[in-house]
Amino acid sequence: MANDNARRIMNFPAIRPCESVALTSLLSSMINLGHKICGYKSRTLFANKKNARSSILLIESLLVFLEEIRNEGSMVGDSLVLSLSELYWVFQKVHFLLEDCTRVDARLLMLVNSEKVSNHLRVLIRAIALAMDVMSLAGLDVDIEVIELVDLVRTRARKATVEFERVDRRFVRKVLLIVNKFERGIAPESRDLRRILEHLGIRSWNECNREVKFLESEMSKECLTSDKRDLGLLSSLMAFLIYCRCILFEDIDSVKSDFQQRDGGFSSEMIQGLNSDDFNCPITLEIMTDPVTISTGQTYDRLSILKWFRSGNRTCPKTGERLMYTDLVQNLALKQLVTQYCSEKRIPFSETDVRNHGIVKSSIAGAGSLAAAQAMSLLAKYLAGRLAVGTIQEQQKAAYEIRLLTKSSSFNWTCCVEVGETIPSLLNLLCLGNPAAQENAMAALLNLSKYPKTNQLVAGNGGLNLVVDVLNEGLKPEARQHAAGALFYLSSVENNKREIGKMTGSISGLMNLLRDGSDRAKKNALLTIFVLLMCPENHSKFLESGLVPLLKNMLTNSEREELTTHSLATLSTLSEKLDGSMAIIHSGTLPIIIQIFNSSTSKPAEEYCVSLLLSLCINAGTYTVPFFIKNSSLMESLYSTLTSGTTHSSKKASSLLRILHAFDENVSDSSIASGTSQEQVVTAW
Incomplete structure (x- = not known):
C-alpha cells in the first residue's frame, strides 16, 4: 500500500x-x-x-x-x-x-x-x-x-x-450555482451557504479552515502538474470556503484538529513545553510548513532549500557539507508536530503558506479563477465594513481574517488595499487597547505593507507614528515583532527611511527588540535597521544608541546562523564609514569577526566578513592591517575565499590581500633600510 x-x-x-x-x-x-x-x-x-x-x-x-x-x-x-x-x-x-x-x-x-x-x-x-x-x-x-x-x-x-446519488447531485448543483454567482460578482445568501455546510457537517470556523488548508495543499500539488486542469476548480472551491469562513462564523473556535485525534498524536504536555523557534527553517527563520530533510540529516522548509539549490549551491546551508545528491525526504513527524503546536498555541498556520511548492506563482498571477477573484473582491468589501463599523469582536475577527488572507497572496493584498477603508481602520485598531485586536491589525498591516500602495496609505493616515508606538509599547511581544517587520517594508520608500529615523522611539524600539526580543523579532529588527542605515542621516543615530555592542553580543551568543549573517551584514554597512569602522574596532568585535570568518561554512556570512574586513582596512588600516598580517589563520581563510568563494567575495578577498601584501612589502623595505626586524615594525605600527 x-x-x-x-x-x-x-x-x-x-x-x-x-x-x-x-x-x-x-x-x-x-x-x-x-x-x-x-x-x-x-x-x-x-x-x-x-x-x-x-x-x-x-x-x-x-x-x-x-x-x-x-x-x-x-x-x-x-x-x-x-x-x-x-x-x-x-x-x-x-x-x-x-x-x-x-x-x-x-x-x-x-x-x-x-x-x-x-x-x-x-x-x-x-x-x-x-x-x-x-x-x-x-x-x-x-x-x-x-x-x-x-x-x-x-x-x-x-x-x-x-x-x-440524488442528494449528492442536488448539493453539487447548489455549490456550482454559488460559484456561478461569484463569477458574476453577486454575493450569495448566507442561508444557502449554511445549508451546504450543514449538509457536509462543517459547523465551526476551524472545520471550515481545515478544508481551506487542504485545498491550498491540493492547489500547490496541482501547480506542479503540466496541465493544471483542476487549478480553476480548486481555486473556486477554496474561495467558496474562505467566504463561508469569514461570513458565517463569528468565533474562531479551538476545536482540536483531526490529526490530534488520530493515533500517534503528541501529548498536550509535550507540546506546551516546546518553543516555536525549534520549528523555524535555518534559512528563513520562518516556521516550516513543509519540512524536508536532505542527505546531511538537516531539515529545511521545502521552498527555501529548493531556492538554495536553484541558486547553484550544492552544499548544506547549515553544515557547509558538499552534497552528492539533492533528494528531499518529507519529514512527516516534524510536520505533524509543527501543525499541532500551532493549533494548540493558536498561531496562524497555513500549510502551504507563501512558500509551499508553487502556489506563490498562481497567487502572483491572480486568484486562480474568475469566481475566486470576484469572491475575494466581495469579501474584501465585507471585511472592510466590519472593520469600520463592527463591534470590537467583529473588528478583531475581520483583522484576523485579513491577516490570513494577505499572508500568501498578492492578489488578496490588492483587493484589501483597493477598498479604501481597510488601512485607516486597521490603524485605528492599533490604538483601542485590545491586545488581540492590536496584534492581528499589526500583522495584517505587516502583510499589506509588502504592497507598494500601502506605503502611501499608511504614511498619509499618520500610520508611521502609530507603528512606531506599537514597536515600543505594543500590548503583546508579537505585536512589537510585527511592527518591526512592517517598518522594514515601509522603509523601502526613501522618504520613509528619513521620517522613521527622525521619530522618537523608532531607533530605541528596534534596539530593545535586538536586546530582548525573540529570534524572529531580532531578525525583523536587524532587517529594518539594515534598510534604515541606507539613509546617511540614520547612521550616526544608530552608533550613538549603542548598536555595535549589541551586534557584538548577537555574534557571540546567537545560535541562529541567519541572525549571525544579518548581524554581519549590518556591521558591514556600518563599516563603510570611518566612525562606524572605529566603533567596531573599539568595541573589540574584530577578533569575533575573524573567528566567524575562519570557521563559518555559510557563503553569505563569508561574503559579509570579507566586505567588513576590507572596509576596516580602507577606513582604519592603521589599526587593522598589522593585526591581519600577524593572523596566519585569517590569511589562510582569505586565500581559500579567493579560490572557492562567490564571485563577489573572491573580488573582495583579492582587494584585501593586495592591501596586506603592499603593506608587507613596505614594512620589509623599511626594516631592511633601518636594520629593524619586521616583527618589531609590525608591533610598533
Missing part, C-alpha cells in the same frame, strides 16, 4: 501482486485490507453514502470466503489465484476511495467529485463481478454455505447499480 500522506486525493496507486506471490501471503494481505475496508462502516461518509456502504457490504461477504480458504489451507488452481490477485487490486482501489470519502478535511471537494467517485465504484464492482465469474471453486474443501455465499456475492456484484 502506498503512503496516503504522499498521494493526491482521487489518486489510486494500486499495485498488482507479483506472479510468484505465496498464496498465504496474498490471502493475509487481502484479509487485512478487507477488514480495513469494513472499518469504514463506522466512519462518517460525506458523499456517496449508499454506494460506499454497498461496496463495503460486498467486500464484507467476500471476507468470509477468504478466511475460510486460509483456515482450510485448501489446494487451489491457477484460475483462483488469478481471480484473487484481481480482487486484491480492487480492494486497494476501494480502500483509497473510502479513505478519500471519509476525510474530514476534504468534504467539499469529495462532494463536488461525487459523480466521479460513483463512476469509479461502478467500475470496481464490475471488476469484482468479472473476477468472481472466472473464479473456479473446483477442488475447494469448503462448506456448502461458503460456496453459496460466493454465488450470492457474484450475483449481487453483477446486478449492483451504482449511480450518482
Whole structure:
C-alpha cells in the first residue's frame, strides 16, 4: 500500500501482486485490507453514502470466503489465484476511495467529485463481478454455505447499480450555482451557504479552515502538474470556503484538529513545553510548513532549500557539507508536530503558506479563477465594513481574517488595499487597547505593507507614528515583532527611511527588540535597521544608541546562523564609514569577526566578513592591517575565499590581500633600510 500522506486525493496507486506471490501471503494481505475496508462502516461518509456502504457490504461477504480458504489451507488452481490477485487490486482501489470519502478535511471537494467517485465504484464492482465469474471453486474443501455465499456475492456484484446519488447531485448543483454567482460578482445568501455546510457537517470556523488548508495543499500539488486542469476548480472551491469562513462564523473556535485525534498524536504536555523557534527553517527563520530533510540529516522548509539549490549551491546551508545528491525526504513527524503546536498555541498556520511548492506563482498571477477573484473582491468589501463599523469582536475577527488572507497572496493584498477603508481602520485598531485586536491589525498591516500602495496609505493616515508606538509599547511581544517587520517594508520608500529615523522611539524600539526580543523579532529588527542605515542621516543615530555592542553580543551568543549573517551584514554597512569602522574596532568585535570568518561554512556570512574586513582596512588600516598580517589563520581563510568563494567575495578577498601584501612589502623595505626586524615594525605600527 502506498503512503496516503504522499498521494493526491482521487489518486489510486494500486499495485498488482507479483506472479510468484505465496498464496498465504496474498490471502493475509487481502484479509487485512478487507477488514480495513469494513472499518469504514463506522466512519462518517460525506458523499456517496449508499454506494460506499454497498461496496463495503460486498467486500464484507467476500471476507468470509477468504478466511475460510486460509483456515482450510485448501489446494487451489491457477484460475483462483488469478481471480484473487484481481480482487486484491480492487480492494486497494476501494480502500483509497473510502479513505478519500471519509476525510474530514476534504468534504467539499469529495462532494463536488461525487459523480466521479460513483463512476469509479461502478467500475470496481464490475471488476469484482468479472473476477468472481472466472473464479473456479473446483477442488475447494469448503462448506456448502461458503460456496453459496460466493454465488450470492457474484450475483449481487453483477446486478449492483451504482449511480450518482440524488442528494449528492442536488448539493453539487447548489455549490456550482454559488460559484456561478461569484463569477458574476453577486454575493450569495448566507442561508444557502449554511445549508451546504450543514449538509457536509462543517459547523465551526476551524472545520471550515481545515478544508481551506487542504485545498491550498491540493492547489500547490496541482501547480506542479503540466496541465493544471483542476487549478480553476480548486481555486473556486477554496474561495467558496474562505467566504463561508469569514461570513458565517463569528468565533474562531479551538476545536482540536483531526490529526490530534488520530493515533500517534503528541501529548498536550509535550507540546506546551516546546518553543516555536525549534520549528523555524535555518534559512528563513520562518516556521516550516513543509519540512524536508536532505542527505546531511538537516531539515529545511521545502521552498527555501529548493531556492538554495536553484541558486547553484550544492552544499548544506547549515553544515557547509558538499552534497552528492539533492533528494528531499518529507519529514512527516516534524510536520505533524509543527501543525499541532500551532493549533494548540493558536498561531496562524497555513500549510502551504507563501512558500509551499508553487502556489506563490498562481497567487502572483491572480486568484486562480474568475469566481475566486470576484469572491475575494466581495469579501474584501465585507471585511472592510466590519472593520469600520463592527463591534470590537467583529473588528478583531475581520483583522484576523485579513491577516490570513494577505499572508500568501498578492492578489488578496490588492483587493484589501483597493477598498479604501481597510488601512485607516486597521490603524485605528492599533490604538483601542485590545491586545488581540492590536496584534492581528499589526500583522495584517505587516502583510499589506509588502504592497507598494500601502506605503502611501499608511504614511498619509499618520500610520508611521502609530507603528512606531506599537514597536515600543505594543500590548503583546508579537505585536512589537510585527511592527518591526512592517517598518522594514515601509522603509523601502526613501522618504520613509528619513521620517522613521527622525521619530522618537523608532531607533530605541528596534534596539530593545535586538536586546530582548525573540529570534524572529531580532531578525525583523536587524532587517529594518539594515534598510534604515541606507539613509546617511540614520547612521550616526544608530552608533550613538549603542548598536555595535549589541551586534557584538548577537555574534557571540546567537545560535541562529541567519541572525549571525544579518548581524554581519549590518556591521558591514556600518563599516563603510570611518566612525562606524572605529566603533567596531573599539568595541573589540574584530577578533569575533575573524573567528566567524575562519570557521563559518555559510557563503553569505563569508561574503559579509570579507566586505567588513576590507572596509576596516580602507577606513582604519592603521589599526587593522598589522593585526591581519600577524593572523596566519585569517590569511589562510582569505586565500581559500579567493579560490572557492562567490564571485563577489573572491573580488573582495583579492582587494584585501593586495592591501596586506603592499603593506608587507613596505614594512620589509623599511626594516631592511633601518636594520629593524619586521616583527618589531609590525608591533610598533
